[in-house]
Amino acid sequence: GIQVEQSPPDLILQEGANSTLRCNFSDSVNNLQWFHQNPWGQLINLFYIPSGTKQNGRLSATTVATERYSLLYISSSQTTDSGVYFCAVERTSNFGNEKLTFGTGTRLTIIP
Amino acid sequence: DAGVIQSPRHEVTEMGQEVTLRCKPISGHNSLFWYRQTMMRGLELLIYFNNNVPIDDSGMPEDRFSAKMPNASFSTLKIQPSEPRDSAVYFCASSHNPPANWVEAFFGQGTRLTVV
Numbered sequence: 001g002i003q004v005e006q007s008p009p010d011l012i013l014q015e016g017a018n019s020t021l022r023c024n025f026s027d028s029v030n031n032l033q034w035f036h037q038n039p040w041g042q043l044i045n046l047f048y049i050p051s052g053t054k055q056n057g058r059l060s061a062t063t064v065a066t067e068r069y070s071l072l073y074i075s076s077s078q079t080t081d082s083g084v085y086f087c088a089v090e091r092t093s094n095f096g097n098e099k100l101t102f103g104t105g106t107r108l109t110i111i112p
Numbered sequence: 113d114a115g116v117i118q119s120p121r122h123e124v125t126e127m128g129q130e131v132t133l134r135c136k137p138i139s140g141h142n143s144l145f146w147y148r149q150t151m152m153r154g155l156e157l158l159i160y161f162n163n164n165v166p167i168d169d170s171g172m173p174e175d176r177f178s179a180k181m182p183n184a185s186f187s188t189l190k191i192q193p194s195e196p197r198d199s200a201v202y203f204c205a206s207s208h209n210p211p212a213n214w215v216e217a218f219f220g221q222g223t224r225l226t227v228v
Contacts, residue, residue, distance in 0.1 A: 033216060041201060041222055048216035086155065088217075099168060100145065100205075100217055102155040 002027045004103035012109045021072040021106045023087030031090035038083045116220035124226045130192040137206030147203040194227045
């Protein structure tokens with residue numbers, strides 16, 4: 001199956017700092033999503049971004065499908081940004097639609 | 113829309129008991145997914161349905177697990193008998209998928225299952 005690698009695995013930053021999270025995947029995909037899992041365990045959709053660039057407030061994401069990676073940018077980080085960020089991808093093969101496969105996540109801790 | 117609704121939010125049960133987790137997908141969505149999250153294995157897909165039909169159940173751990181989707185607005189995941197290693201957070205997700213294409217999936221708040 002498709003491999004999804006996220007880096008770094010852990011990131012500790014001071015409030016106000018900027019960060020870049022990376023997601024590499026091993027095959028062509030037709031769906032890529034970024035999620036934030038907050039300290040209460042809830043998975044929150046951030047971006048649906050199989051290609052191109054999107055922005056939502058302090059967050060933005062870019063996917064370069066031809067090079068098989070996606071980046072999530074967090075600017076002016078706040079303590080509420082703490083949690084685990086997951087990248088998940090999906091592809092369609094000759095065998096039909098395949099499952100949404102998650103990376104292992106980046107644990108972000110923002111220190112006041 | 114209220115989003116994907118799962119119940120219960122927390123479940124504590126004794127080993128050997130039957131456990132039933134419930135999910136109501138977002139209205140209009142035609143695909144439903146059950147995921148399990150553990151520290152060791154991360155988020156893994158158990159089974160998914162499209163138009164109420166199970167498409168891929170290769171992630172279901174063993175025969176103790178079963179899932180049903182009797183209609184477009186309801187699904188259950190049942191574990192019988194439950195074992196301590198089944199302790200995890202179980203997520204349900206739904207999406208609206210046109211033929212041969214996949215779009216954004218939305219997750220419920222999860223059910224935290226503890227089997228003692």
